Amino acid sequence: MAVSTTWVFAEASEGKVATITLELLTKARALGGTVEAFYGGGDADTIAEQLGKFGATKVYAADAGDALQGAPVAAAMAAQIEGGNKPDLIMFGQTYDGRDVAGRLSAKLDRPALTNGVDVSADDKVTVQNAIFGGNTLVQTAFDGDGPFLALFRPKSFAAEEGGGGAAEVVAVDVPDTGLSGQTKVLDRHVEETTGPKLDEAEVVVSGGRGLGSAEKYEMIEQLAKLLKGAPGASRAIVDAGWVPYAYQVGQTGKVVKPNVYIAAGISGATQHLVGMKGAKNIIAINKDKDAPIFSIADLGIVGDVHKVIPKLLEALQAKG
Amino acid sequence: MQTLMNVVVCAKQIPDPAAPGELDPNTKTLKREGKLILDDSDAYGVEMGLQLADKAGGGEVTLVSMAPNSEVSGLRTALAMGAAKAILVSDPALQGTDSLATAKVLAAAIKRAEPDLVLTATESTDGYTGLLPAQLAEILGWPSITFAKHIEVSDGTAKVQRQTEEGYDEVEAPLPAIVSVTAGVVEPRYPSFKGIMAAKNKPVDEVKVADLGLSEDEVGWKGARQEIVDVSPAEERQAGEIVEDEGDAHERVVQFLEQLKVI
Ligand SMILES: Cc1cc2nc3c(=O)[nH]c(=O)nc-3n(C[C@H](O)[C@H](O)[C@H](O)COP(=O)(O)OP(=O)(O)OC[C@H]3O[C@@H](n4cnc5c(N)ncnc54)[C@H](O)[C@@H]3O)c2cc1C
Ligand SMILES: Nc1ncnc2c1ncn2[C@@H]1O[C@H](COP(=O)(O)O)[C@@H](O)[C@H]1O
Numbered sequence: 001m002a003v004s005t006t007w008v009f010a011e012a013s014e015g016k017v018a019t020i021t022l023e024l025l026t027k028a029r030a031l032g033g034t035v036e037a038f039y040g041g042g043d044a045d046t047i048a049e050q051l052g053k054f055g056a057t058k059v060y061a062a063d064a065g066d067a068l069q070g071a072p073v074a075a076a077m078a079a080q081i082e083g084g085n086k087p088d089l090i091m092f093g094q095t096y097d098g099r100d101v102a103g104r105l106s107a108k109l110d111r112p113a114l115t116n117g118v119d120v121s122a123d124d125k126v127t128v129q130n131a132i133f134g135g136n137t138l139v140q141t142a143f144d145g146d147g148p149f150l151a152l153f154r155p156k157s158f159a160a161e162e163g164g165g166g167a168a169e170v171v172a173v174d175v176p177d178t179g180l181s182g183q184t185k186v187l188d189r190h191v192e193e194t195t196g197p198k199l200d201e202a203e204v205v206v207s208g209g210r211g212l213g214s215a216e217k218y219e220m221i222e223q224l225a226k227l228l229k230g231a232p233g234a235s236r237a238i239v240d241a242g243w244v245p246y247a248y249q250v251g252q253t254g255k256v257v258k259p260n261v262y263i264a265a266g267i268s269g270a271t272q273h274l275v276g277m278k279g280a281k282n283i284i285a286i287n288k289d290k291d292a293p294i295f296s297i298a299d300l301g302i303v304g305d306v307h308k309v310i311p312k313l314l315e316a317l318q319a320k321g
Numbered sequence: 322m323q324t325l326m327n328v329v330v331c332a333k334q335i336p337d338p339a340a341p342g343e344l345d346p347n348t349k350t351l352k353r354e355g356k357l358i359l360d361d362s363d364a365y366g367v368e369m370g371l372q373l374a375d376k377a378g379g380g381e382v383t384l385v386s387m388a389p390n391s392e393v394s395g396l397r398t399a400l401a402m403g404a405a406k407a408i409l410v411s412d413p414a415l416q417g418t419d420s421l422a423t424a425k426v427l428a429a430a431i432k433r434a435e436p437d438l439v440l441t442a443t444e445s446t447d448g449y450t451g452l453l454p455a456q457l458a459e460i461l462g463w464p465s466i467t468f469a470k471h472i473e474v475s476d477g478t479a480k481v482q483r484q485t486e487e488g489y490d491e492v493e494a495p496l497p498a499i500v501s502v503t504a505g506v507v508e509p510r511y512p513s514f515k516g517i518m519a520a521k522n523k524p525v526d527e528v529k530v531a532d533l534g535l536s537e538d539e540v541g542w543k544g545a546r547q548e549i550v551d552v553s554p555a556e557e558r559q560a561g562e563i564v565e566d567e568g569d570a571h572e573r574v575v576q577f578l579e580q581l582k583v584i
Pocket of ligand 2: 331332333334360362363385386387388420423427440441442443444445446448449450451452453454
């Protein structure tokens with residue numbers, strides 16, 4: 001069974017469509033059939049063009065207002081489906097809002113949702129692939145019965161490529177009354193200032209872990225990242241310890257990064273960290289323990305002390321100018 | 322006026338994550354036999370729940386857990402931290418239960434506790450679907466705020482700092498509500514000796530699927546409506562060159578970066 005219509009849950013911030021959405025649209029196009037987007041934010045007109053470029057012919061716009069998107073968008077999707085406008089597959093990012101909407105829709109429609117997908121195929125059955133045990137084992141799971149099937153995909157699972165379509169047609173859809181469920185209210189948004197490239201878009205990522213020894217030493221990581229025009233990242237150990245904000249975290253519960261170069265300094269290489277970075281083209285690891293698991297996936301492994309290697313590396317790079 | 326704050330904390334009991342995971346060759350699902358422990362991720366919820374009840378000046382934390390073989394080890398850990406009691410759903414019919422059916426089971430158990438607030442982790446360590454909080458909220462018909470890094474409760478409203486891509490949002494919702502808590506936002510207390518002793522006598526109410534008014538068809542393998550069709554090893558990334566630092570390893574790094582034209 002090939003899919004004839006796929007919906008992609010679209011996310012955007014300040015008029016810019018999220019990369020994960022573009023990735024999903026690209027994959028949806030490759031499955032064949034019609035690709036449509038479902039959007040819960042405000043001002044769908046501004047993003048219709050970007051969505052169209054990546055393959056969406058229509059964007060259903062269900063404005064959640066100042067409520068969190070989960071309840072209202074799930075209710076709007078369910079209303080369309082119950083009204084007969086039924087896709088075969090609905091793709092979500094494994095993101096904050098993606099999870100909220102998919103979870104609620106799954107309960108509303110009483111259908112399972114497959115999570116943490118890294119690939120999908122639609123031959124006889126719609127099958128989602130996910131990776132377990134830190135990515136060393138691949139599991140294929142097929143949906144039983146009829147669609148719509150709900151699946152969530154990890155960021156960076158697909159490359160985003162334009163398909164050359166015109167702006168998607170904006171179709172405003174009603175948000176049904178969600179009762180208590182919908183009574184969330186976003187009062188204020190705080191944007192943490194960042195400079196340099198975004199962690200998940202940078203060509204070079206330099207991450208530090210507990211091996212740095214103390215919060216102050218993280219400065220070395222920031223300097224190195226800056227010299228390489230990259231973004232600084234972190235293991236969860238030092239995020240939990242409060243050395244750096246959560247936004248820096250790479251791994252299963254943090255960002256997935258696929259840079260050209262990933263430098264791991266003082267990071268052991270726990271499976272939950274590896275799933276976030278093993279897609280990097282080149283991996284350099286610096287760790288004083290020669291048996292650290294990170295070395296099993298590093299292209300260049302330096303067995304050494306970060307406090308010795310990194311200052312010299314910084315010096316050498318500065319000298320090169 | 323005394324305000325009581327009754328919090329349910331979902332507490333998953335999982336195999337020790339330090340031990341390598343294994344799939345059952347027949348069912349192709351994660352093996353969950355042997356002793357289970359409290360999922361670390363839920364320790365944050367327990368701590369948060371205890372602090373909120375404390376701040377409200379009264380109330381208690383009730384744990385809700387679904388686990389095989391009447392497992393209570395993880396619950397005892399959370400009871401030793403200070404939770405008052407637990408509801409455990411354990412039933413052979415639950416084998417193979419997916420996230421949606423787990424949500425149905427937990428929702429039914431939560432209703433028994435009549436809480437003001439339900440806390441979960443953002444995702445479990447062994448299953449990490451991360452869908453459960455939203456599914457639970459939809460089934461209960463309650464608002465939900467996921468990825469909380471800070472929670473305040475007053476006048477029947479939860480005010481939450483919710484993690485976002487760019488920073489965080491300030492979000493509020495009326496109670497009862499479901500809030501999922503991100504790891505690392507509070508420091509889970511270590512159970513005291515007294516706490517550990519007291520935990521042994523705290524009530525754990527064990528129930529079966531039928532006690533919750535659910536049918537066995539809704540849960541377990543039958544409820545899942547998906548089939549694992551293949552399990553295969555992923556292509557392994559190979560280890561590359563290893564250099565022992567003798568004081569000049571940074572030069573090799575520079576060279577490597579030059580080769581890649583990064584510098
Ligand atoms: C559900 C769940 C989700 C998780 N999600 C994530 C995630 O998203 N991202 C993540 O990173 N982790 C995650 N973790 C945590 C993960 O399991 C590890 O605990 C964490 O990655 C370890 O961080 P680390 O490598 O910095 O610290 P450690 O494991 O403590 O490693 C420190 C390393 O530094 C080395 N070292 C020490 N001193 C030096 C020195 N002077 N010079 C050089 N090397 C030195 C040591 O040899 C060691 O290898 C998760 C865990 C769970 C249970
Ligand atoms: N069997 C369970 N018993 C108790 N709580 C659970 C159970 N499964 C999931 N949860 C809760 O839901 C969260 C998300 O789980 P998951 O959807 O598996 O990632 C967990 O971190 C727990 O707080």
